[in-house]
Amino acid sequence: MGSLEAQVLDVLWRADGPVTPAEVREALDADLAYTTVMTILSRLWQKGLAARTKQSRAFAYGAVVSESDLAATRMRAALTATSDRTATMSRFVDGLDPREAAALRTLLEEAGG
Amino acid sequence: MNLLLVAPLLLTFAGAVAGLFLPRLVSPATCARVLTATVVVAASAIAAALMLVGTAAASELSAVSSVIGWCRALYPGDHEASPWAGIIAAGILIAAAVRGGQYVRRVRSEHAPYKGIDGIEVVATGEPIAFAVPGRPGGVVIGSHLLLALEADERCAVLAHENAHLRHHHHRYVHTAELCAAVFPFLVPQARQVRFATERWADESAATEIGSRRTVARAIARVALMSHPRDLSPALAFSGRGTSARVEALLHPIAPRRFELALAVSVSVGTIAATLAGSSVQVHHLALFLVQACLL
Numbered sequence: 560m561g562s563l564e565a566q567v568l569d570v571l572w573r574a575d576g577p578v579t580p581a582e583v584r585e586a587l588d589a590d591l592a593y594t595t596v597m598t599i600l601s602r603l604w605q606k607g608l609a610a611r612t613k614q615s616r617a618f619a620y621g622a623v624v625s626e627s628d629l630a631a632t633r634m635r636a637a638l639t640a641t642s643d644r645t646a647t648m649s650r651f652v653d654g655l656d657p658r659e660a661a662a663l664r665t666l667l668e669e670a671g672g
Numbered sequence: 673m674n675l676l677l678v679a680p681l682l683l684t685f686a687g688a689v690a691g692l693f694l695p696r697l698v699s700p701a702t703c704a705r706v707l708t709a710t711v712v713v714a715a716s717a718i719a720a721a722l723m724l725v726g727t728a729a730a731s732e733l734s735a736v737s738s739v740i741g742w743c744r745a746l747y748p749g750d751h752e753a754s755p756w757a758g759i760i761a762a763g764i765l766i767a768a769a770v771r772g773g774q775y776v777r778r779v780r781s782e783h784a785p786y787k788g789i790d791g792i793e794v795v796a797t798g799e800p801i802a803f804a805v806p807g808r809p810g811g812v813v814i815g816s817h818l819l820l821a822l823e824a825d826e827r828c829a830v831l832a833h834e835n836a837h838l839r840h841h842h843h844r845y846v847h848t849a850e851l852c853a854a855v856f857p858f859l860v861p862q863a864r865q866v867r868f869a870t871e872r873w874a875d876e877s878a879a880t881e882i883g884s885r886r887t888v889a890r891a892i893a894r895v896a897l898m899s900h901p902r903d904l905s906p907a908l909a910f911s912g913r914g915t916s917a918r919v920e921a922l923l924h925p926i927a928p929r930r931f932e933l934a935l936a937v938s939v940s941v942g943t944i945a946a947t948l949a950g951s952s953v954q955v956h957h958l959a960l961f962l963v964q965a966c967l968l
Contacts, residue, residue, distance in 0.1 A: 564791040565831050572824035607794040607816070622824065629794070629816050638785060640795045640803075640813055642899075647779045649837040649846060649870065651802035651830050652896045652915055659916045660897065666919045667893040670886050 563589070567599045568608060568622075577612055577619035684714040684859070690939045691865045696926065697933045700872035701840075707866045708845045710943065711859055715852035719768070722761045729758020768855040775854035779847060786813065792831070794819060800898035802830050804837035812838070821898060826891035828882050833891075836877035842870040868914045875918055889922035 570586045571578065578586075584596045600620045603609040610628040611618045623629055642654060655663075687710040695703050732755060786793075789811035795801070801815040812834040819827065837843070846867050853863035875892070879885040896915045 562835065565835055568792065568831065569828055572827050602791070606792065608792055608819075623819065625820065626816075629796070629820070638793055638795045638813070640797055640799070640801050640815065642799055642801060644782060645801065645803055647782050647847070647850070648803040648805065649834070649842055649867075649874070651833060652800070652892060652899065655896050655899045655915070662916045663893045663896055663919065666916060666923065667890065667897065669923060670890040670893060670919070 563591070563595075563599055564603060564608075567596070567603065571603075571609055571620060571622045574621065577610075577614070577621035579614065579617060579619050583620070681718075684718070686939065687711075687714055687943045688862055690943060691862055695865070695869060695872070698937075700869050700876055704842070704845050704866055704869035704873055707862060707869055708849050711849045711852045711862045711866065713943075714859060714862070715856055718856055719765070722765050725761040726758050726765065729755050729761070732758075771857075772851060772855040775851050783807070786811070789813070800895050802834060802895070804834040804842075806838060806841070806843040810838050818895060818898070822891065822894065825882070825884070825887045826894060829878050829884075829888045829891040830895070832878035832881040833874045833888065836874040836881075837870065840870075840873065840877070842874065845870055868917075871914065871918060872921060875922055879922060885922045885925070889919045892922070893919050 566587055566589065567583060570583050574582075574586075580593060580596045580600055583600065584591060584593060587596070600609060600611075600618075604611050604620065607629050608623065609620045610623045611620050613619075642650075691707050691710065694706060698706070783805065786805040787807070789805050789807065790809050792812045792814065794814055794816050797815040798817045799815055800818045800821070801813070802818055803813055805811055805813060812831060814830070818830070822830065846863075849859075849863040849866035853859040875888055879888045882888070892915060
């Protein structure tokens with residue numbers, strides 16, 4: 560399920576606005592059942608990774624864009640994470656060395672950010 | 673015997689030197705594998721050498737020599753281990769075992785809250801945090817602030833990077849090397865190189881998956897700049913400096929050069945082979961010791 564979540568998120572993050580499960584299913588490379596796509600979308604909503612709005616009879620899903628989107632979802636309350644409690648994990652970035660900040664800003668400009 | 677004890681140290685040093693230029697010559701995946709193997713071989717060689725000193729010194733004691741006198745017989749006329757050397761060796765081994773146990777407990781306690789994680793989970797935190805949690809099935813944890821602050825393509829890059837860690841089982845390399853470094857702290861620089869190599873590996877993997885090195889580079893730089901410089905503990909200083917090296921490597925990839933590559937590979941392979949040969953002699957002695965011990 561994990562990698563399917565990533566694929567569906569990819570669709571949501573790249574879409575211009577909220578999309579219906581049918582549209583998500585069409586955009587995916589994998590040939591998934593409609594109910595599977597529904598299940599993944601509702602899991603993503605429960606986890607706080609997707610926002611949803613009622614459109615006529617079905618829900619349309621979109622990327623979370625604000626704190627209120629997140630607050631509307633049911634994130635797993637038990638989960639917490641701080642940098643000093645995750646030192647043995649493979650983290651995306653391990654923190655910032657003050658001496659490195661200037662170099663990173665220059666590189667960021669170069670990377671088009 | 674002295675040569676046998678000095679050899680592992682010399683070879684560990686050679687391995688560390690090879691580790692310094694290896695990242696520029698081979699792919700991050702090869703680099704992670706070779707460096708992990710080097711760290712494991714070095715730690716094993718040191719452990720074997722310490723055990724040899726310990727048993728040799730013990731055999732000098734009259735009370736013990738009657739029991740493990742075979743050790744004296746193995747090195748006729750070349751036996752000069754002092755009891756002090758044996759006590760120091762035993763002390764280092766005990767301290768090493770304690771530190772190894774501490775590392776294992778630390779990994780367990782840090783992973784415990786995420787047991788049973790499946791897919792992607794958001795945690796409510798202002799810290800720009802994102803990490804992979806290995807396991808069955810395993811998953812990725814992303815901080816809410818990070819999720820909201822990034823552009824869509826940058827989010828995809830973060831996710832692709834963390835998924836690469838899971839897909840290629842990077843925790844195996846990192847935890848193996850860090851366990852060796854916890855046991856013998858002089859291996860810490862090499863364990864850091866292993867961690868850095870897995871990060872580079874995941875970066876390259878993500879760049880291929882989303883089809884843009886630039887986007888991955890931008891995501892790394894932006895997330896790094898989100899974290900407050902104060903967040904960085906001294907122990908993490910190296911990895912913090914590694915961040916700009918990762919961005920740099922994505923923006924300006926360098927093609928491996930053949931001659932230096934051949935040199936690096938032969939030095940690494942030679943180091944591992946020689947250390948294995950050196951430590952196998954000691955392990956052979958150790959095996960004799962264990963046989964004797966079992967016969968008691």
